[in-house]
Amino acid sequence: MLDQVRWALDAIVFVLSDPLTAGGLVVGAVVLGASGWFAARRFGWRPVHSVFAGVLLGLVLALTFWRSQPSWALVGTQFCVLNGFSLHGVSELFNALLFVPLVWCAALATRRPLAVMVSAVGSSALIEVLQPLVGRGLCETRDLFNNSAGAVVAAALAAGYLALRDRREVVASAGERP
Template sequence: MLDQLWWAVETIGHVVSDPLLAGGMVAGAGALAWGGWLAARRFWWRPVPAVLAGISLGVVLGVTFSRTLPDWALAPGREFCHLNGFSLHGSAELLNALLFVPFVLCAVLATRRPLAVAASAVALSALIEIVQPLTGRGLCETQDFFNNSAGAVVAAVLAAGLLAVRERVAR
């Protein structure tokens, strides 16, 4: 577990050490936070979770598109998307399962629509996996999609439970 935590710290350190990547992530998170606030005003969502969802979405996009392809992934004849299954063995797999959790939790608390948010997060994960190899900013792996989607669904269920408890307490 300590190895996985250290790997996560090193990965974050890599992103933050590059001023262009760090600046892009901060700017993107800020822009999406502003978008969350505007959406909250427009659709009568709860503003604080909407802003936090925007920030979290900026982090998701920053992390997923901050990587460059390793040399072995550029080999001719390499498949477009690596087909592998769900797994939580390893730090990268665990981080992929947790990647969408803050965004989904905040978005569900803001919108009170767990099904719509979970479906949107799953669709976004699929889109990210398709766009990564096209832009040269990562690898398409079905395992990443499965792990991201599982984390998003679990987060949506947890947030729906929190909303139900909050509603029951309010009565």
């Protein structure tokens, strides 16, 4: 486990060593975080969760578009590598966890876990299609499946949390009545 944590920290340092990626992460986080705040004011969402969701969206975009397309991917005629769901390996686990904080914060901000989950799955699909088109990554169905699985789990946990919180508030308000 310690080796995986070290690998993840090394990967983060490697990703952020690219000035374009680091700059994109900072600008994206600031712009999308501010957009989250404005959206919260406009739609009545929870502002703190909305800002965090915006910042986390910037992080997701920076991490998914940081790498150049591998040279071996340019040789084949296949647009997208068709492979299945797997959690074997650090990269696969990373993809499963990539959307979890974003979906959690967005679901708590909007109180719409299902809509957030569908948006996250759609965003993952769009990212996978765009990566080879802009030459910044590789389209893999495994990434889509892993991202989607993480989004589904995070949305389900957020829905459960919201339901428990709402129930606790109803019970608390019922106890306050004379």
